[in-house]
Amino acid sequence: xxxxxxxxxxxxxxxxxxxxxxxxxxxxxxxxxxxxxxxxxxxxxxxxxxxxxxxxxxxxxxxxxxxxxxxxxxxxxxxxxxxxxxxxxxxxxxxxxxxxxxxxxxxxxxxxxxxxxxxxxxxxxxxxxxxxxxxxxxxxxxxxxxxxxxxxxxxxxxxxxxxxxxxxxxxxxxxxxxxxxxxxxxxxxxxxxxxxxxxxxxxxxxxxxxxxxxxxxxxxxxxxxxxxxxxxxxxxxxxxxxxxxxxxxxxxxxxxxxxxxxxxxxxxxxxxxxxxxxxxxxxxxxxxxxxxxxxxxxxxxxxxxxxxxxxxxxxxxxxxxxxxxxxxxxxxxxxxxxxxxxxxxxxxxxxxxxxxxxxxxxxxxxxxxxxxxxxxxxxxxxxxxxxxxxxxxxxxxxxxxxxxxxxxxxxxxxxxxxxxxxxxxxxxxxxxxxxxxxxxxxxxxxxxxxxxxxxxxxxxxxxxxxxxxxxxxxxxxxxxxxxxxxxxxxxxxxxxxxxxxxxxxxxxxxxxxxxxxxxx
Amino acid sequence: xxxxxxxxxxxxxxxxxxxxxxxxxxxxxxxxxxxxxxxxxxxxxxxxxxxxxxxxxxxxxxxxxxxxxxxxxxxx
Numbered sequence: 001x002x003x004x005x006x007x008x009x010x011x012x013x014x015x016x017x018x019x020x021x022x023x024x025x026x027x028x029x030x031x032x033x034x035x036x037x038x039x040x041x042x043x044x045x046x047x048x049x050x051x052x053x054x055x056x057x058x059x060x061x062x063x064x065x066x067x068x069x070x071x072x073x074x075x076x077x078x079x080x081x082x083x084x085x086x087x088x089x090x091x092x093x094x095x096x097x098x099x100x101x102x103x104x105x106x107x108x109x110x111x112x113x114x115x116x117x118x119x120x121x122x123x124x125x126x127x128x129x130x131x132x133x134x135x136x137x138x139x140x141x142x143x144x145x146x147x148x149x150x151x152x153x154x155x156x157x158x159x160x161x162x163x164x165x166x167x168x169x170x171x172x173x174x175x176x177x178x179x180x181x182x183x184x185x186x187x188x189x190x191x192x193x194x195x196x197x198x199x200x201x202x203x204x205x206x207x208x209x210x211x212x213x214x215x216x217x218x219x220x221x222x223x224x225x226x227x228x229x230x231x232x233x234x235x236x237x238x239x240x241x242x243x244x245x246x247x248x249x250x251x252x253x254x255x256x257x258x259x260x261x262x263x264x265x266x267x268x269x270x271x272x273x274x275x276x277x278x279x280x281x282x283x284x285x286x287x288x289x290x291x292x293x294x295x296x297x298x299x300x301x302x303x304x305x306x307x308x309x310x311x312x313x314x315x316x317x318x319x320x321x322x323x324x325x326x327x328x329x330x331x332x333x334x335x336x337x338x339x340x341x342x343x344x345x346x347x348x349x350x351x352x353x354x355x356x357x358x359x360x361x362x363x364x365x366x367x368x369x370x371x372x373x374x375x376x377x378x379x380x381x382x383x384x385x386x387x388x389x390x391x392x393x394x395x396x397x398x399x400x401x402x403x404x405x406x407x408x409x410x411x412x413x414x415x416x417x418x419x420x421x422x423x424x425x426x427x428x429x430x431x432x433x434x435x436x437x438x439x440x441x442x443x444x445x446x447x448x449x450x451x452x453x454x455x456x457x458x459x460x461x462x463x464x465x466x467x468x469x470x471x472x473x474x475x476x477x478x479x480x481x482x483x484x485x486x487x488x489x490x491x492x493x494x495x496x497x498x499x500x501x502x503x504x505x506x507x508x509x510x511x512x513x514x515x516x517x518x519x520x
Numbered sequence: 521x522x523x524x525x526x527x528x529x530x531x532x533x534x535x536x537x538x539x540x541x542x543x544x545x546x547x548x549x550x551x552x553x554x555x556x557x558x559x560x561x562x563x564x565x566x567x568x569x570x571x572x573x574x575x576x577x578x579x580x581x582x583x584x585x586x587x588x589x590x591x592x593x594x595x596x
Binding site for chain 2: 158159160293294308309312313314316317322325326329334335337338339341342345378
């Protein structure tokens with residue numbers, strides 16, 4: 001299912017909105033839950049059992065851990081400091097068992113549905129065995145809802161979050177229809193108050209939600225689907241094209257991916273906004289990043305935060321890594337020690353990040369490519385600063401920042417090429433041609449696109465760029481728009497709707513981009 | 521507090537820690553600097569900073585970091 005389909009937007013979403021308007025406030029969350037499960041069952045049928053099992057596992061383990069916290073607090077009320085420590089430790093280990101079992105339970109499903117075949121493939125390669133590769137269909141959004149489930153249960157374990165007693169809210173947290181398929185990977189803290197509001201569908205919410213959905217449709221139908229014409233040919237038969245054309249394909253694919261995924265997030269956030277539910281943002285103008293680290297704090301933000309909170313810090317501050325860091329701090333330097341701690345944690349983050357995107361070697365390479373870039377960035381940062389100071393190059397000038405943005409973008413294009421390539425042979429083949437056969441005068445622009453397509457693309461990209469620049473300057477574009485006269489507002493809405501209808505790349509001759517992140 | 525400012529200046533001297541209120545949100549302290557800062561704090565103040573405390577709100581200013589250290593000292 002795609003959030004861009006008429007089935008979702010016109011039939012599903014609109015029906016829910018109408019029913020929601022006439023539903024009493026106290027039943028609104030229940031309605032959203034029923035709608036979410038209806039959609040899930042429509043797509044994944046009996047696999048809904050796995051969503052239910054995940055939900056029940058985190059609901060009950062959180063309650064159990066909460067119960068242990070209360071019991072512990074009672075016990076430590078009237079004891080000495082030493083006894084307090086012992087009691088705390090006793091309860092912590094009990095809670096740890098519950099946490100580990102819950103994590104294993106949920107990760108086991110994810111492993112079975114997403115990684116079992118890949119694991120068998122690796123075993124077959126190493127041991128020349130013949131383990132049967134099964135045809136497994138995963139429950140819709142399992143990669144996304146599992147991460148949300150884990151974040152909730154870990155937060156309750158850490159007492160960062162209280163266990164939720166209302167099971168409807170936990171069920172909704174995992175299954176809420178706008179976020180089930182492609183995120184954002186919101187934490188429970190991000191959404192619990194939003195669910196509590198049970199807001200009405202106001203004129204403001206409806207208009208803002210629809211605006212956001214329209215903008216997402218524009219990015220997807222006018223830009224992403226049009227670029228797909230070029231991209232699919234290049235990645236299928238790259239050997240017929242020059243290095244510069246392949247590089248253009250990598251640029252186009254990166255733009256396509258951004259427009260498709262951020263466009264989906266516009267539809268997702270817009271859908272939720274209609275019901276007065278504000279979801280966390282997943283993008284913050286990523287192509288204005290000055291280094292790869294910054295890029296990943298602006299691209300798929302909620303996934304990056306998840307890895308930072310639940311992998312990066314726990315790994316870098318784990319006992320063995322801390323021991324090593326103390327040793328290095330005393331023997332070498334503070335910087336070397338923190339670099340090593342960071343490198344170990346980054347390695348874990350990017351191994352898992354690559355694998356999360358998909359069970360395949362190209363995804364692993366995609367992860368390690370970013371690991372190496374970020375690590376090199378961390379290592380050479382002081383050297384670059386020193387060199388700039390020596391050469392009296394100011395790092396605050398616009399031209400320096402612009403060059404940093406260009407450098408980062410080129411590195412991102414290469415990363416996304418690896419990401420999109422069918423397998424490692426294709427990825428390396430394409431990279432080889434880019435580096436050995438790069439001839440800018442031999443660039444073929446006319447693969448699947450004609451001059452009219454390019455004119456539409458340039459205008460559409462300028463619109464997105466201007467909106468991005470305004471957002472980067474902290475302007476709330478939609479709020480500003482809402483202050484304009486009603487005639488101007490409606491001219492803009494109509495221009496957007498007519499623009500999508502006329503210039504959308506759909507119909508005969510076009511192949512729409514499949515929901516890319518929904519497969520992860 | 522002075523010791524803390526000294527540590528922070530050692531990690532990134534380009535910030536005025538007495539006034540800066542967005543050390544994390546303004547990207548003055550990145551993840552790696554936070555790791556180095558945690559090591560230094562744990563070494564110098566004899567506290568242990570659990571991962572659950574590593575949130576922007578605890579690290580956005582020198583005052584907030586100092587409050588965190590005091591709270592962890594009390595817990596100990």
